[in-house]
Amino acid sequence: MKILIVDDEPLAVERLKFLVKDINPNYQLIEAHNGIEAVEQAIKIEPDIILMDIRMPGMDGLEAAHHLLKFDKQAAIIFTTAYDEYALQAFDAHAVDYLLKPIRKERLEKALESCSQLNKLQLEQVSLQNIALKNSDIQNKQVTYRTHISVQLPNNLFLIAIENIHSFLADNKYITVKYNKNGVLAETIIEDTLKSLEQEFQHSFIRIHRNALIQKNKIEALHKMDDGRVLLILKDFSDSYEVSRRHLAHVRKLMKS
Amino acid sequence: MKNLFQVNKIASKAIKIKQNNALFLPDFCSFPIVLSVVIIAELLAFILTLAPLSIAQQGWNDLALTSLFIQWNALMCSSTLCLLRPLIKYRSPQFIAISSYLSILLTFTLLSEITFYVINEYKITRIIETSTHWEFLVHNLLIGGIISALALRYFYIQHQWRIRIETESATRLQLLQARIRPHFLFNSLNSIASLTQTRPDIAERITEDLADLFRMIIREDKTLIHWSREKELSEHYIDIEKQRLGTRLNIQWHTDNIPHKALVPALLLQPLLENAIFHGIEPVIHGGHITVTGELIRHHLHIEIQNSNSKNLVHRQGNQIALKNIKERLHSHFSENASIHFWEQENNYYVKIILPYKEHTES
Numbered sequence: 152m153k154i155l156i157v158d159d160e161p162l163a164v165e166r167l168k169f170l171v172k173d174i175n176p177n178y179q180l181i182e183a184h185n186g187i188e189a190v191e192q193a194i195k196i197e198p199d200i201i202l203m204d205i206r207m208p209g210m211d212g213l214e215a216a217h218h219l220l221k222f223d224k225q226a227a228i229i230f231t232t233a234y235d236e237y238a239l240q241a242f243d244a245h246a247v248d249y250l251l252k253p254i255r256k257e258r259l260e261k262a263l264e265s266c267s268q269l270n271k272l273q274l275e276q277v278s279l280q281n282i283a284l285k286n287s288d289i290q291n292k293q294v295t296y297r298t299h300i301s302v303q304l305p306n307n308l309f310l311i312a313i314e315n316i317h318s319f320l321a322d323n324k325y326i327t328v329k330y331n332k333n334g335v336l337a338e339t340i341i342e343d344t345l346k347s348l349e350q351e352f353q354h355s356f357i358r359i360h361r362n363a364l365i366q367k368n369k370i371e372a373l374h375k376m377d378d379g380r381v382l383l384i385l386k387d388f389s390d391s392y393e394v395s396r397r398h399l400a401h402v403r404k405l406m407k408s
Numbered sequence: 409m410k411n412l413f414q415v416n417k418i419a420s421k422a423i424k425i426k427q428n429n430a431l432f433l434p435d436f437c438s439f440p441i442v443l444s445v446v447i448i449a450e451l452l453a454f455i456l457t458l459a460p461l462s463i464a465q466q467g468w469n470d471l472a473l474t475s476l477f478i479q480w481n482a483l484m485c486s487s488t489l490c491l492l493r494p495l496i497k498y499r500s501p502q503f504i505a506i507s508s509y510l511s512i513l514l515t516f517t518l519l520s521e522i523t524f525y526v527i528n529e530y531k532i533t534r535i536i537e538t539s540t541h542w543e544f545l546v547h548n549l550l551i552g553g554i555i556s557a558l559a560l561r562y563f564y565i566q567h568q569w570r571i572r573i574e575t576e577s578a579t580r581l582q583l584l585q586a587r588i589r590p591h592f593l594f595n596s597l598n599s600i601a602s603l604t605q606t607r608p609d610i611a612e613r614i615t616e617d618l619a620d621l622f623r624m625i626i627r628e629d630k631t632l633i634h635w636s637r638e639k640e641l642s643e644h645y646i647d648i649e650k651q652r653l654g655t656r657l658n659i660q661w662h663t664d665n666i667p668h669k670a671l672v673p674a675l676l677l678q679p680l681l682e683n684a685i686f687h688g689i690e691p692v693i694h695g696g697h698i699t700v701t702g703e704l705i706r707h708h709l710h711i712e713i714q715n716s717n718s719k720n721l722v723h724r725q726g727n728q729i730a731l732k733n734i735k736e737r738l739h740s741h742f743s744e745n746a747s748i749h750f751w752e753q754e755n756n757y758y759v760k761i762i763l764p765y766k767e768h769t770e771s
Contacts, residue, residue: 159693160595160652166602185693206591208656208718209693233594252594253601 153179155198157189159207174260186210197224200266205232210298218301222308227266296351302339321345321362336388360395432567436490449482485512516552520545599651617644636668642677656695663702671766673737679730684715691718712760
């Protein structure tokens with residue numbers, strides 16, 4: 152059985168490794184140190200179980216779990232955390248179990264045991280149950296947004312950091328994402344709505360057209376065309392997008408501030 | 409201590425407690441309350457029987473009759489209040505007081521009337537012979553009115569007292585949590601659990617550091633301590649966090665200019681360092697740096713903590729409690745002579761504390 156241990160603190164990883172080895176020396180252990188690495192490793196090695204901390208730099212465990220939900224080969228996720236304020240959110244993220252640090256060996260053993268008995272169908276059922284739990288959860292949740300968006304491919308999944316994204320462009324049912332991929336302007340397609348993206352990323356993106364959201368700090372200049380249309384030029388690749396009349400005042404105000 | 413009450417979260421919690429408890433009337437359907445009503449009524453019966461100086465042979469008979477009448481009244485009042493309770497649950501204390509008092513008086517009137525009628529009709533006792541209908545009613549209402557007013561007052565005070573105890577303990581707990589994040593405690597314990605397997609010597613040292621720190625944290629009276637001690641405590645704290653965060657946590661101290669004997673409030677720095685780590689180091693994959701600078705300028709200590717800030721907006725919010733707490737502690741020690749400032753500049757977060765330089769405690 153392959154177990155992925157995700158924690159940003161070396162000592163926490165060390166302890167989990169020690170405990171798991173103690174429970175069964177034959178388990179194969181892989182480690183990751185933040186949510187991004189966790190998603191990458193999970194896709195590369197397809198672990199059976201992921202033991203994941205919640206508070207981590209870069210991308211937290213909850214977000215990583217949400218991204219991994221889209222991946223075909225779903226692993227059983229067990230959250231480990233030092234303090235239990237995240238319990239409800241963890242179940243939103245379809246966790247199979249939730250362990251409090253310092254974790255007891257017996258408790259971990261039980262969690263691993265119940266995970267290894269779950270097959271894919273049961274895992275999905277756990278997820279379904281948890282979706283029901285999520286829907287019944289009427290508590291105010293703290294406003295959060297993703298640090299990355301995940302792009303689903305057959306048998307694969309990759310992440311794009313929000314700060315690398317230039318624009319979201321709506322196109323029928325899909326959204327085209329234009330982003331900086333190692334210095335090249337790349338684009339890909341995700342399933343989402345511009346409205347929900349606008350809501351989630353309102354702190355860093357601005358709507359400039361019925362079908363376009365632009366990263367605020369990528370804006371370079373406004374350019375007025377001869378035919379009266381206004382184009383917004385972005386930094387890095389000088390890619391340009393049309394600004395609609397309706398959103399122009401809004402964009403001007405942002406650029407002044 | 410009372411200033412600290414202003415900490416938003418705590419205040420709102422306290423208000424919540426108060427709102428839930430405008431209803432000062434205890435549950436008159438519950439056994440302990442009924443029992444206390446019966447006891448109060450019986451004591452009243454004793455007093456009334458003992459009050460006339462000439463206790464005749466009729467004494468016991470009188471006590472029995474008076475008890476019967478008073479108990480009847482008291483229990484009927486209890487049931488009235490018991491029925492009234494759900495109706496006035498969410499009203500103001502004034503409304504509750506007036507409505508319950510009026511209903512008690514109404515009950516007394518009704519019972520007195522019934523008693524008078526029954527006794528007159530069947531000529532049971534000679535008590536009534538001596539008094540007219542009105543005298544009997546007014547007499548009963550006066551005694552009942554005074555006693556029930558006292559009883560209501562007693563319940564009100566008892567209730568206030570209980571609320572105060574509850575609020576105080578809730579406040580104390582919240583204050584403790586404001587001083588230290590539970591995350592820190594449990595993460596440290598986890599580090600220790602891990603270290604005991606591989607490096608018991610470090611585990612031992614961290615446990616000692618943690619003990620020192622918590623001894624200071626849970627101490628109620630925050631006295632002034634020497635700068636050298638304060639720095640030592642801060643270094644213990646950083647030492648613990650360093651085990652956890654490794655090379656991600658970088659700290660530099662430029663505080664040699666502060667005299668060792670300078671007096672500062674105990675644990676002035678720890679909450680600020682904790683904030684710096686929570687908001688500037690933990691959320692960043694490669695960590696960050698903290699710089700503590702200290703100067704003695706014109707009889708004032710200037711202590712500045714600078715930390716690199718994370719880009720994540722979520723982590724920038726909600727660090728106001730520690731700052732507020734320190735502000736109030738500075739104020740209680742130095743009144744207007746100390747100040748705390750905080751600002752953000754080029755992705756760095758700064759907190760600066762200015763406090764008067766003192767060497768000896770006055771007390």
